[in-house]
Amino acid sequence: xxxxxxxxxxxxxxxxxxxxxxxxxxxxxxxxxxxxxxxxxxxxxxxxxxxxxxxxxxxxxxxxxxxxxxxxxxxxxxxxxxxxxxxxxxxxxxxxxxxxxxxxxxxxxxxxxxxxxxxxxxxxxxxxxxxxxxxxxxxxxxxxxxxxxxxxxxxxxxxxxxxxxx
Amino acid sequence: xxxxxxxxxxxxxxxxxxxxxxxxxxxxxxxxxxxxxxxxxxxxxxxxxxxxxxxxxxxxxxxxxxxxxxxxxxxxxxxxxxxxxxxxxxxxxxxxxxxxxxxxxxxxxxxxxxxxxxxxxxxxxxxxxxxxxxxxxxxxxxxxxxxxxxxxxxxxxxxxxxxxxxxxxxxxxxxxxxxxxxxxxxxxxxxxxxxxxxxxxxxxxxxxxxxxxxxxxxxxxxxxxxxxxxxxxxxxxxxxxxxxxxxxx
Numbered sequence: 001x002x003x004x005x006x007x008x009x010x011x012x013x014x015x016x017x018x019x020x021x022x023x024x025x026x027x028x029x030x031x032x033x034x035x036x037x038x039x040x041x042x043x044x045x046x047x048x049x050x051x052x053x054x055x056x057x058x059x060x061x062x063x064x065x066x067x068x069x070x071x072x073x074x075x076x077x078x079x080x081x082x083x084x085x086x087x088x089x090x091x092x093x094x095x096x097x098x099x100x101x102x103x104x105x106x107x108x109x110x111x112x113x114x115x116x117x118x119x120x121x122x123x124x125x126x127x128x129x130x131x132x133x134x135x136x137x138x139x140x141x142x143x144x145x146x147x148x149x150x151x152x153x154x155x156x157x158x159x160x161x162x163x164x165x166x
Numbered sequence: 167x168x169x170x171x172x173x174x175x176x177x178x179x180x181x182x183x184x185x186x187x188x189x190x191x192x193x194x195x196x197x198x199x200x201x202x203x204x205x206x207x208x209x210x211x212x213x214x215x216x217x218x219x220x221x222x223x224x225x226x227x228x229x230x231x232x233x234x235x236x237x238x239x240x241x242x243x244x245x246x247x248x249x250x251x252x253x254x255x256x257x258x259x260x261x262x263x264x265x266x267x268x269x270x271x272x273x274x275x276x277x278x279x280x281x282x283x284x285x286x287x288x289x290x291x292x293x294x295x296x297x298x299x300x301x302x303x304x305x306x307x308x309x310x311x312x313x314x315x316x317x318x319x320x321x322x323x324x325x326x327x328x329x330x331x332x333x334x335x336x337x338x339x340x341x342x343x344x345x346x347x348x349x350x351x352x353x354x355x356x357x358x359x360x361x362x363x364x365x366x367x368x369x370x371x372x373x374x375x376x377x378x379x380x381x382x383x384x385x386x387x388x389x390x391x392x393x394x395x396x397x398x399x400x401x402x403x404x405x406x407x408x409x410x411x412x413x414x415x
Binding site: 025026027028029030031032033036037039043047050051052054055056058059063068069096097098099112147148 | 195198199202203206209210213214217218220221222223224293295296374377378380381382384386387399400
C-alpha cells in the first residue's frame with residue numbers, strides 16, 4: 001500500500017515539476033526577472049538562479065517520474081518547496097504584488113492575495129508528497145527497483161512485510 | 167562461547183560469505199548511483215548552458231543599437247519641462263491591460279502634454295514575447311524606438327496610439343514587420359529610413375536591456391503608473407482615474 005502511495009507522490013511531484021520547468025524553459029530572461037521580483041537573493045546570483053531553475057525542475061520531475069534515485073531526488077525537491085514557500089510567504093508578508101512565476105512569467109495576477117494563498121497551499125501539498133518519499137522512497141514501478149534489485153532483501157530488517165508481499 | 171567448534175566455523179564462513187556478498191552489492195550500487203549522478207550532472211550542465219546562452223540580457227548594445235531622442239538610458243520624458251506634474255509609466259505594447267489604461271486615459275494624457283499640464287516619462291518594455299508566435303512585443307517596441315529615433319517624440323506618441331488601437335490579441339501571430347512599417351509611416355517617420363531599422367530589429371538588444379532595467383527598478387508588471395513618484399498600484403482603472411484627476415480633466 002505504502003509503495004503505491006509512493007507512486008502517486010512521485011507522479012504528482014514529478015509531473016508538476018516537469019510542467020513548471022518546461023513552461024519556464026523558453027524564457028530565461030523572464031525567469032531571471034521573476035527571481036529578482038522576490039527581492040530575496042543578492043543581485044550577483046539572481047541570473048544564475050534564474051537560469052538554473054527550469055533545469056533543476058525538469059530533472060527533479062524526470063527523476064521522480066522514472067523513480068530514479070528517489071530518496072535523494074525527494075530530498076532536493078523538499079528543500080526547493082521549502083524555499084518556494086518561504087519566498088512566496090515573504091513576498092506576501094511584505095505586501096508585494098508579484099506573480100509567483102511558478103509556471104512561467106505572466107505579470108501580476110488580478111488578485112495577488114488570493115493567488116499567494118493558492119500558491120502556498122499547492123507548495124505545501126507538494127512538500128508533503130516529497131517528505132513522504134524521503135521517508136518511504138521504495139515505490140512500485142520505479143527504475144530504482146531494476147537498478148538496485150537486492151535492495152529489499154538487504155533491508156529485510158526494516159521492511160520484512162514488503163518483502164513478503166513481493 | 168560456542169560449544170561445537172566445527173559448527174562455529176561453518177556459521178562464521180556463512181557470515182563471511184554473506185558479508186562479502188553484501189560488500190559487493192554495496193560497491194555495485196555505489197557505481198550505479200555514481201553513473202546516474204554523472205549522467206544527470208552532464209544533462210544539467212548542457213541545459214544550464216542552453217539557458218544562459220539564450221539570455222542575452224545585459225549584453226552591450228552595439229554601435230547604432232541605441233535609439234536617439236531618449237531622455238535617460240531606457241526612458242523618454244515627453245512634455246514641457248515647466249509642467250507641474252510628472253507621470254511615469256511602464257508599458258508593454260502587447261499588454262492588454264496597458265491597452266485598457268491607454269483607452270481610459272491615453273488621449274487625455276497626450277492632450278495634457280500638449281497643454282503643458284504634465285510631462286510623461288515613458289519606460290517602454292517588452293516582456294510579453296511569449297504572448298505571440300512572432301515575438302510581437304519586442305518587435306513592436308523596436309519599431310516604436312525606430313520612430314522615436316528618426317522622427318522624434320510627437321511621432322513616437324502617434325505610433326504609441328496606433329499600436330494600442332491595433333493591438334494584436336495575446337496568443338495570436340502578432341503583426342508583421344510590414345504593418346509596423348506602415349504604422350511608423352502613418353506616425354510620421356520616413357519610410358526609407360525606418361524600414362531597415364524595423365526589418366533588422368536594430369534596437370533589439372536595447373529592448374532586452376530596457377526590460378531588464380524595469381525589473382531592476384523593482385517594477386514587476388505593466389502597466390505600472392506613478393504620479394509625481396507615487397505608485398498607483400496594480401488596478402489600472404484606479405490608476406487611470408487618478409491620472410485624469412491629476413490632469414484635471
